[in-house]
Amino acid sequence: MRNVRLAEVDALPVAVLPIATVYPPDYLLGWHEHRRAQFLYAATGTMLVETEHGAWTVPGERAVLVPPDTRHQVRMFDVETNSLYIDPAAVPWWPAACQVVEVASLLRELLLAASDIDPRGGLNSRDEVLLELILQETSRLSEVPLHVPIPEAAPLAGLCRRYLADPDLAVDNRVWAREAGMSERTFTRRFREEVGMSPAAWRSRARLLAAIPLLRHQSVTNVAARLGYATPAAFSYAFTRAFQSSPSSLRLRAS
Template sequence: MKNVPLADVDHVDRVVLPIGTDYPPGHVLDWHEHRRAQFLYGATGVMVVDTADGTWTVPPERAVLIPAATRHRVRMLGVSTRSLYIEPDAVPWWPATCTVVDVPPLLRELLLAAVEFEPDYSLSGREAVIAALLLHEISERAPLPFHVGIPASADLARLCRAYLAAPDAGVTNADWAAGTHMSERAFTRRFRVETGESPAVWRARARLLAAVPLLRTASVSEVGGRLGYASPAAFTAAFTRAFGMPPSRFAAAGAGGTHRAPLRRAGR
């Protein structure tokens, strides 16, 4: 299925519904949720997924797992997606929060094959096997750290979302504290309680996430300079520490990253 609204086929009695969709540059899927869990793969471009709890940046050739009934918003930057909408009971191992994962060649080819299915594809033979194998492959994927948490408090959440929209290395804790009419010490303590990290650490990670879409059209040197790094080497070192791979990797949309435990439950 391609360019078909989920609402038109959600009733179909299939555990896995594959849908491919092409989006114009900069398209925003405003806040919504699905009854099914979603595996959202960007065959091209970069996606930014927001929930009440955080923001996930999905580089090219990666995907994000979105839990069922999770309210979310997606910004598409030159994206053609291949999605799987999955009955929640079929994937008890699905993560409880959005999770970015890599998409190796086998999984990519299975996704490309699946979006050619009809909604009521056969429950026996090749199509059924591909649908089942997709779930096995997804369960083996390793989480990647392309996200930042969003505080629960409305005032802190506004600060964080505004910073994500326009990251500025010159912003200080004192600036943020003044915006909430708190002392710097009280503000920093409150921010750490709600996010688990200091405001400065959070902003540094947010700037690195902002680099991912910028790297689609600008060099490592240009992106590092725009985000306030003193040199390309400093930017590359910080990016690599945060994400386990250098920023140059994203210009080629290569796969890779450090190994982490798979998503599936032990013993599955």
């Protein structure tokens, strides 16, 4: 199915609903949730997925696994998706939190073929085999660490979400502590307790994640300068160390 709203087909008595969608540039799919697990694959572009507990960046030709009944929002940068909405009973192994995963060439082709399936007219034997094979392949995926946690405490979460939307090199712990109404020492301790890393380390990782959508249209050199790195080599080293992929390789997928 293509460009079909989930609500129109959610009640169909099938375990897997394949829906392909083309989104306008820089489109925000606001906060929502669905009872089915979602396999959200970016055939093109880059997606930024947020939940109450974290933020995930999904370059082209990768996917994010969204658990059922998980409130989330997605910003789409020139994205075409191939989604699967799956009855939770069919995927008991599904993760309890979002995960970005690698998508191999076989699964990409299966997702493309599945977009032509329309369960509203019933499933033939080929459709059933194709969807079952897709489920088998989704159970073998490898996670990639393209995310940052978000604190639960409201003042800390607000600071993090604003930073994700607009990373600012001028922000430091003193600025954040003042905005949160805490001493710098108390702020730093609470932040580390909630997310398991220092505020400075969190901001550094968030800036690296912000590089991924920028790499769609800018060179590694330009992105490195924009994010405040002294050299492209320093940026590439930090990026590869954080995400186990070079910025040049993700640039190809994000474009």
